[in-house]
Amino acid sequence: MSRLFVFQNHRKSLFGRQVACSLWLLLLCFSIEAWAQSAAPSARASFSIRATHLLGFPNTKNNCNGDLTIKDDALRFEQDSKPEAEVKIASVQGVFLGSESKQVGGKLAKVGKAAAPYGGGRAVSLFAHKKYDSLTVEYADDDGGVHGAIFQLSKGKAENVRRELVARGASPGLRDDDSMEASTAEVSHENK
Amino acid sequence: MKTSNAKLCICLAAIMVVADAPGRLSSETASESMAAVSGSARRWSLQVDRVEPGEIGLAHSFQVATYENLLTELNKTHQFMRVFREGDRKAGEVSNLLILKTTVVKYAQGSETRRAVTTFSGATKLSVRSQLVTREGKVVLDRTVNGNVRFFGSNLRATHNLARNIAKMIKESPCIGSEQPSATVTGQLTAGSLRGEL
Numbered sequence: 001m002s003r004l005f006v007f008q009n010h011r012k013s014l015f016g017r018q019v020a021c022s023l024w025l026l027l028l029c030f031s032i033e034a035w036a037q038s039a040a041p042s043a044r045a046s047f048s049i050r051a052t053h054l055l056g057f058p059n060t061k062n063n064c065n066g067d068l069t070i071k072d073d074a075l076r077f078e079q080d081s082k083p084e085a086e087v088k089i090a091s092v093q094g095v096f097l098g099s100e101s102k103q104v105g106g107k108l109a110k111v112g113k114a115a116a117p118y119g120g121g122r123a124v125s126l127f128a129h130k131k132y133d134s135l136t137v138e139y140a141d142d143d144g145g146v147h148g149a150i151f152q153l154s155k156g157k158a159e160n161v162r163r164e165l166v167a168r169g170a171s172p173g174l175r176d177d178d179s180m181e182a183s184t185a186e187v188s189h190e191n192k
Numbered sequence: 193m194k195t196s197n198a199k200l201c202i203c204l205a206a207i208m209v210v211a212d213a214p215g216r217l218s219s220e221t222a223s224e225s226m227a228a229v230s231g232s233a234r235r236w237s238l239q240v241d242r243v244e245p246g247e248i249g250l251a252h253s254f255q256v257a258t259y260e261n262l263l264t265e266l267n268k269t270h271q272f273m274r275v276f277r278e279g280d281r282k283a284g285e286v287s288n289l290l291i292l293k294t295t296v297v298k299y300a301q302g303s304e305t306r307r308a309v310t311t312f313s314g315a316t317k318l319s320v321r322s323q324l325v326t327r328e329g330k331v332v333l334d335r336t337v338n339g340n341v342r343f344f345g346s347n348l349r350a351t352h353n354l355a356r357n358i359a360k361m362i363k364e365s366p367c368i369g370s371e372q373p374s375a376t377v378t379g380q381l382t383a384g385s386l387r388g389e390l
Contacts, residue, residue, distance in 0.1 A: 054348065056260045096252035102346055103304050110344065113308070125308035136252045145277030146242060148256030150348075173252065 046071035047164045049157055051135070053077055056149030059085045068151060070164050075137065077151075091139045092170035093146070095162045098134040100152070133158035136173075137165075237286045238266060239276040243320070244295040254318070257348050258294065261355030266292075269363045290332065293323045294358070297336060304346055315342045316350040322358050324365075333365055 051068040053060050057077050060066075066079040075092065078084035103109070105128055113121030113128075135151040135158040153161070166172045240262050243255040266275050272290075276283040283289060298319035306314025317340045324333035339354020341347065 055257060094252075098251050098253050100253075100347065101303065101305060103308055122309045122311075125305060129305045129308075134253045136256050138252075138256065140279060141277075143280050143282055145280035146259075147277065148260055150253050150256060 047161070049153060049161060051077070052152040053079075054134075054150040054152055056137075056147060057085055057151075058087070058147070059083075068153075068161065070161070070168065073168065075165065087137070087139050087149075089165060089168050089170050091141070092137055092165060093140060094136075094138040094173040095165050095170055096136040096138075096173035097158045097162060098136065099131060099155070100134050101129050101131050104128050104130050131155045135161055138173075236272055236288045236290050237274040237276065237283070238272040239278065239280070239283045239289055239291045240266065241278045241291060241293050244293070246296045248296050248299050250296050250299050253348065254299075254351055255296075257351040258318075258320070258354060261352050262292070262294070262358060265355045265359035266362070269359050271363050289327050291325045291327070292358075292362075293325060295321045295323075297321050302341065302347055302350075307341075307343060311343060315340055316347045318350045318354050320354060320358075322361070324362065332367055333362070335361055337361055 047070040049068050050065070052063065052065050055062045060077055060079065064079050066077050066082075069076045069078065069084075070089070073089050074086040075089055076084045076086040103125060105112075109128065113124055115121070116124065133153045133155055135153055137149045137151070139147050139149070141147060151158075151161075162172065240259065243250070243258045245255060263275060263277065266272065273288075274282075274286065276286075276289075296318070298317065300315070300317040302316030303314040317338065319336060319338045321334070321336050323331055325331055337354060337357045339350045339352075339357055341350040341353065
């Protein structure tokens, strides 16, 4: 009798373990599914960065600041309080990086430096420069015409934009401007 | 009294009509002749090809800036019926099409900081060979054009000056206005770039 009781108890505990195990597995499945669902949109999340549009983007003024955004399947540039312009990433034929050193301060600083006595402006110019990244994007319009747009970004930021564009299907450039700069820096070339 | 007033009014109106007629006639004639001249000059469309870096490793930003500035400056001249980009399918439908090919000949990368500090060094110099070619491959115009930035402005400003000089050279070229561009012009444009240097 007591043996029967022990056997029944053992069966009950086995059943309980099985239920707990299956519940745990079910919970694990749900959590994995939930994690996958939450991770999927983050892979397609928008990417935004502050940039200066130098030239070439459609319906955008040259030399203006704004936000360069990669959202869904388009590269967008939005000037402050103005409608955004966009280019489909699928139409991007090449993304090239480069770097440039520029004088800071704009026209006002230029006038100030020119007006400074005893060549003080030149001394200021020696230190008033900053390095930027340049991002060149080549793309085609609906008729197949080739366009090019140049953006200026803070040092080290252009690579992130290119990585994001390439991840979304844009074709990367074959050679960057950086590699060319090494061969052309401050040297005059002549094609004879 | 009333009839005399009416006659006076009629006379004045007649005088005004007679006085205005020759002017109107001359202005109409002038506008017709202008249209005829611009019509012959604007018989051609132009396709701008991308800048060929040649053997010189010109930065992509410079190539793209030159290409875009060329399109802007050539559109500004109103010299051509239409200005197409490279790869534009609509260019294939046009009968009178010239193709502008640009190849980099010489490039000296300058420095904006050096220009600002010294004023005599650090100039960015860009020299290209510009060719206007017909669809059949006949060279109509072959010139070397310079674009420099010597004092103020970023390095990319050289591309703007260069594009302006090329557009000016094409505008002043005698062969574009003719119906059949048969004359071949070769040479080098250096003095024209002086105004573009800043």
